[in-house]
Amino acid sequence: MRCKMVVISNVSPCAKGASIFCFGSKSNPDYPPGVKVRHLRSLSIFFGVFERARWPPMNLVKSKQRVADHGEVFTPAWMVEAMLDLVKEETERIDSRFLEPACGSGNFIVQILKRKLAAVELKFGKSEFERQHYALLGLMCIYGIELLADNISECRANVLDVFSEYLNIDESDDLYRAATHVLSVNLVHGDALTMRAVDGQPVKDRPPITFAEWGYLGKGKFQRRDFRFDVLTGSSKYSEEGSLFADLGKHEIFTPIKTYPPMTVRELAALQDRNEHGQN
Ligand SMILES: C[S@@+](CC[C@H](N)C(=O)[O-])C[C@H]1O[C@@H](n2cnc3c(N)ncnc32)[C@H](O)[C@@H]1O
Numbered sequence: 001m002r003c004k005m006v007v008i009s010n011v012s013p014c015a016k017g018a019s020i021f022c023f024g025s026k027s028n029p030d031y032p033p034g035v036k037v038r039h040l041r042s043l044s045i046f047f048g049v050f051e052r053a054r055w056p057p058m059n060l061v062k063s064k065q066r067v068a069d070h071g072e073v074f075t076p077a078w079m080v081e082a083m084l085d086l087v088k089e090e091t092e093r094i095d096s097r098f099l100e101p102a103c104g105s106g107n108f109i110v111q112i113l114k115r116k117l118a119a120v121e122l123k124f125g126k127s128e129f130e131r132q133h134y135a136l137l138g139l140m141c142i143y144g145i146e147l148l149a150d151n152i153s154e155c156r157a158n159v160l161d162v163f164s165e166y167l168n169i170d171e172s173d174d175l176y177r178a179a180t181h182v183l184s185v186n187l188v189h190g191d192a193l194t195m196r197a198v199d200g201q202p203v204k205d206r207p208p209i210t211f212a213e214w215g216y217l218g219k220g221k222f223q224r225r226d227f228r229f230d231v232l233t234g235s236s237k238y239s240e241e242g243s244l245f246a247d248l249g250k251h252e253i254f255t256p257i258k259t260y261p262p263m264t265v266r267e268l269a270a271l272q273d274r275n276e277h278g279q280n
C-alpha cells in the first residue's frame with residue numbers, strides 16, 4: 001500500500017475514537033482512499049490483554065480537569081504500536097506522510113519517526129551524508145496539530161530528542177537547528193476543528209493552518225511548498241467518485257500558497273537562528 005497521507009489519531013478518551021485514514025491509496029483494494037479502520041476497540045480487548053504486559057506502565061492522564069475540558073487521555077505505547085502495525089508498510093517508508101491532528105505530546109509521532117529512522121539506517125546507514133539528509137526527510141514527513149501549548153512544546157521536544165539521539169547531534173549542529181525549524185513548522189499549535197493556528201490572538205484573528213510539503217531534491221537540497229490545511233482537507237472530497245469536482249485536475253486543487261527556493265541544511269538552520277532572535 002502506498003498512500004498520499006496517513007492520518008492517525010486517538011482523539012477521544014479510551015481510544016473509542018481512535019482511527020486511521022489513508023488518503024490517496026488507489027492501488028490496493030484493501031485500503032481504498034479515506035478508509036477508516038474502526039476495529040481499535042476489539043484490538044484493545046482481545047490483543048491488548050497480552051500486549052499490555054510487555055510495556056512499562058505510563059501516565060495516561062495529566063489531570064481530571066484536562067480530561068473533562070479537552071478529552072486529554074494519552075494512548076498507551078502498546079496500542080500505538082498495534083495501530084501503527086495496521087499501516088506497517090507506510091510507517092517503514094521514509095517519505096510517507098503522517099498527520100496526527102490531536103497529537104498531544106507525540107505518542108504516535110515519536111514512534112512513527114523511530115520506524116522511519118530504522119528504515120534510514122537500513123537503507124543509508126553506510127553513508128553519513130545520505131543518512132543525515134534522509135533522516136531529516138523522514139522528520140519532514142511527519143505533521144501534528146495540538147490545541148494545548150504545553151503539549152505541543154513537549155511534542156516538539158520529544159521528537160527532537162529521538163532525532164538528535166539517532167544522529168548523535170546537539171544544538172551546535174546545523175542539522176539539529178534545521179530539525180528544530182522543521183518541527184516548528186510541521187507541529188502546529190492550533191485547533192484541528194477550526195483549522196486555525198492558536199497564538200494568543202482572538203479567535204477571529206487566528207490565521208489558517210498551513211502545512212509545508214517538503215521534498216528532497218538530492219545533493220543536500222530540500223524543497224518546501226506551503227498549502228492551506230482547509231483547502232487540502234476540502235479537496236479530498238473533490239476526488240470522490242461521482243463528485244461534481246472529480247474531473248478537476250490536481251493542479252487546480254493542489255496549488256501552493258507559497259513555493260520556496262531549494263534550501264540546504266545550513267540555510268534551514270539559519271532560519272531557526274533568525275526565529276530565535278525574533279527576525280521573522
Ligand atoms: C485523547 S488525547 C490524545 C493525545 C495523543 N493523540 C495520544 O494518542 O496520546 C486528545 C488530544 O487532543 C487535543 N485536542 C483537543 N481538542 C483539540 C482540537 N480542537 N485541535 C487540536 N487538538 C485538540 C488535546 O489537548 C489532547 O492532547
